[in-house]
Amino acid sequence: MPELPEVEHVVRALSPVVVGRRILVAELKLKRIAPDVSRPAFARQLRNSLITAVGRRGKYILFQLESGTVLATHLRMTGKFVSLTTDESLPPYAHVIFYLDDERRLVFCDMRQFGRMRIFTKPPRELQSLAPEPLSNDFTEDYFLETLARSRRPLKQLLLDQTRVLGLGNIYAVESLFLAGVNPRKAANKLSKPRVRKLYLAIREVLQEAIDAGSTLQINLADGNGSYFGTTERFWRVYEREGEPCVKCETNIKRVVQGGRSTYYCPKCQKN
Numbered sequence: 001m002p003e004l005p006e007v008e009h010v011v012r013a014l015s016p017v018v019v020g021r022r023i024l025v026a027e028l029k030l031k032r033i034a035p036d037v038s039r040p041a042f043a044r045q046l047r048n049s050l051i052t053a054v055g056r057r058g059k060y061i062l063f064q065l066e067s068g069t070v071l072a073t074h075l076r077m078t079g080k081f082v083s084l085t086t087d088e089s090l091p092p093y094a095h096v097i098f099y100l101d102d103e104r105r106l107v108f109c110d111m112r113q114f115g116r117m118r119i120f121t122k123p124p125r126e127l128q129s130l131a132p133e134p135l136s137n138d139f140t141e142d143y144f145l146e147t148l149a150r151s152r153r154p155l156k157q158l159l160l161d162q163t164r165v166l167g168l169g170n171i172y173a174v175e176s177l178f179l180a181g182v183n184p185r186k187a188a189n190k191l192s193k194p195r196v197r198k199l200y201l202a203i204r205e206v207l208q209e210a211i212d213a214g215s216t217l218q219i220n221l222a223d224g225n226g227s228y229f230g231t232t233e234r235f236w237r238v239y240e241r242e243g244e245p246c247v248k249c250e251t252n253i254k255r256v257v258q259g260g261r262s263t264y265y266c267p268k269c270q271k272n
Contacts, residue, residue, distance in 0.1 A: 002075055004134070004167030005210035007059050010081070013219035015054045017083050018063070022101040023049045030095035033110065034117040045069065045119050046098070057123075058130045058166050072118045072127070073108065079115030082107045083221040091224020109224060131166040134207055139166075144200045148188040155191065155199075156184035157259050167207060171239050174264050176202045178238045183270045184263045185256070195272075238264040 002010070026046035028039045037045070050066035063071040073079070082091055084105045090097070096108035096117065108115065118124060131147075132138035147164050148155075159165050159173040168176065177184045179202035182195060191199070237247055241264060242255040251268040 003169035003172055004059060005207055007056055007061060008211055009219050011054055011056045011061055013221055014081060017221055018051045018106060019054055021051055023098050024101055025099040027097040030113065032113060033095045033115060036118055057127055058162055060127060069119060069121055074116045076114035078112045079108065079110040081221060082109055082224045129163050131162060131164050134167050134203055141197060141200050145193065145196050148191055148196055151188040153188055154185045154258060155182060155188050156263050158188045168203065170261050172206050172210065174239050175237055176206045178265060178270060179206060181269055183272055184265050186272065238266060240264065
């Protein structure tokens with residue numbers, strides 16, 4: 001599943017393609033992609049809609065429409081947008097097709113069919129309950145300190161809770177914990193204030209680092225094959241490096257399972 005930095009790059013790739021374009025026709029070919037609306041209603045609500053902006057809230061991609069309506073898309077594991085001319089063949093797993101006013105089609109493809117779309121004017125509960133954006137001014141040290149102080153969950157599991165800390169998937173959670181020198185199994189409310197600050201700064205550094213490294217992530221809206229995210233060539237400090245030497249102390253990286261997810265850490269650098 002793509003994480004926040006990857007979704008940010010998708011938004012940046014989509015913006016010049018769709019902003020200022022009008023959706024002439026919206027065709028929902030697979031109902032489960034938009035389970036809260038009928039096919040006729042999906043087409044009716046989006047017909048002749050002008051896209052004024054493309055943004056993001058957490059991992060949701062938001063198409064802002066001139067009417068005040070928002071089309072929200074969650075890519076999940078294999079969802080992707082593809083931009084095609086009217087003459088080009090549809091790619092595999094084309095489940096939603098938007099016919100634009102520049103004689104192009106924006107196609108949503110999803111091999112595993114886990115992606116979801118919603119149309120709304122008032123943000124639904126799942127968006128309202130999301131934590132502050134981690135690189136925004138709302139994500140303060142005080143907010144983070146209070147959030148950790150209220151929870152006895154292991155830090156790694158708390159960091160994956162999007163209602164507490166937004167945008168950290170498995171990769172960036174373990175990378176942040178390593179950078180801060182914090183043990184992923186430590187109870188959140190047991191972390192001292194100085195170490196909370198280190199973890200707070202590490203989260204922002206790791207996410208910004210990933211966004212800045214966007215040149216390694218090729219978002220090609222003309223390519224209907226494969227995934228956006230299958231060929232990332234990033235070097236991770238600990239993620240998926242079980243048994244390899246730590247980049248700081250050369251102790252072998254260990255792996256444990258927390259909440260059904262693999263956690264990678266250095267037993268020497270992350271003792272506490």
